Amino acid sequence: MPRAATTSDAFNAIAEPQRRAILTLLKARERPVGYLASELGITQPGTSKHLRVLRDVGLVRVRQVGQRRLYGLEAQGLQPIHEWVGGFEQFWNESFDRLNEYVKELQREEQSDGGDG
Amino acid sequence: MPRAATTSDAFNAIAEPQRRAILTLLKARERPVGYLASELGITQPGTSKHLRVLRDVGLVRVRQVGQRRLYGLEAQGLQPIHEWVGGFEQFWNESFDRLNEYVKELQREEQSDGGDG
């Protein structure tokens, strides 16, 4: 089985650096494909393909303006990621109760282990 | 060019659901491979492979205890993700100044566009 499709969810979609760069660029405002392509330094078709993925997972929206297509941020799809990752915040912020217990438990096990080598 | 390696960074590593499940399981405490495998409902080698990826990107650590290897969370690697995604929070939280300006700008462009069809 290969890796899950990039379009299977936002986690997979934002794993690609260029797609993250696109989202960052869209923070300022809507942008046409050509602008994004030149900013990223990749081809127009390449940019369109990345935008296609972001669209499939609902991280951007498009609207037609004349002969251009303006892509805009649809950030709601990032919220689940933020929440999932946020669930680990307590573990990278030290000085937290559960972390203390955790460490104590480790030390207990280490004792029944031996010590230095 | 294929997709970037799953071991290239935390973004790629956590794109895989089973690996996220592993990290979630490790919140409670360190666990041996066998436990994780049975919880995930996948094989031991499969579990080891996922753990290898997580280890390569620094999201878990191992320590040998007897003949078992206890894997534990190393959540610091998730912090950059949290920060990157957090940079979009203002865009999924409506009622924000910049978002208001954004919308106004859109409406201006829409006017010079025409109207309904």
Add this chain to the structure above:
DNA sequence: GAAGTATATTCCCATATGGGAATACGTCAA
């Protein structure tokens, strides 16, 4: 309709993948 601009899709390819199966490695017990 024809020409021009902006974007999307298709075709091609080397490569990494996740799972299964088989096997190697490391530790413990006797």
Add this chain to the structure above:
DNA sequence: TTGACGTATTCCCATATGGGAATATACTTC
């Protein structure tokens, strides 16, 4: 050492990938 257990690695494979090149589609102006 032998046997048993827990874990890691290797081999195999169908599949999705991101980029490049070529082409199709859409909109605008003439």
